[in-house]
Amino acid sequence: MLVNDILDSRYQLLNDASTRSNEISGCYAGDLLSVVMKSAKTHNVLATVIANINTIAVAVLIDLPGIIFCEGNLPTAQMIRKADEEKIALISTKLNSVEVILDLSRRGIV
């Protein structure tokens, strides 16, 4: 599956369009970054409400291809620049993390 498969009217890609082709495999939802580091698997897309530069740092360290910011949280311009450098997709949605997982599962993406 690709980041592009996630995108629809409810999921908006916020950074470089080239990240649409990032490969994803499974989803992990979490807001405590230490728990995310412990439990998320490589190539998982991360669903979280934590929209700050540390979220990008964790994604870089454990090779996550994309982050879905839930409940309307938005990254800063600095985060978008960093994500572009690191080729990590940043997606925003109004859905909460449980709704995201149920939705991605229903659509056969995870």
Next chain:
Amino acid sequence: MITTDRHYVIVPNDYNEAGKASSDIKRFLKRLKLSWDLIKRVSVASYEAEINIVIHSIGGYADFKIDGDVIYLQFIDCGPGIPDIELAMQEGYSTATEENRINGFGAGMGLSNIKKAVDEMTLVSDINGTVLKMKFFIREEDKNVG
């Protein structure tokens, strides 16, 4: 034989810079084509240690060294120290503030994540500061993989 020796300054309360040392360490290890398991263990331990210094200390340093088949990480801060190391090692125990939590920290998992990631570690702390030393062994199966 692989050798490197790098030094980083860690600034307290600077969330924007937090993780820079760990990112640099990870990039270096990736270039060496080591196994993902090893790179992830080193990266996670390094990031947790770095964040601990950013959140809890008045500032410190990190040293990253490879000598032959051993990766050494050393994180030193200048205080105020960990009052009860045994308690701090327990999963879920945290002294993080509300501001730390807003930034996604304060799970109380930092030291236990480090303990699980390393091959060997020593942690010494008093009011003058904390010294965390970690060792990771590069095994034959970790080489020329990534």
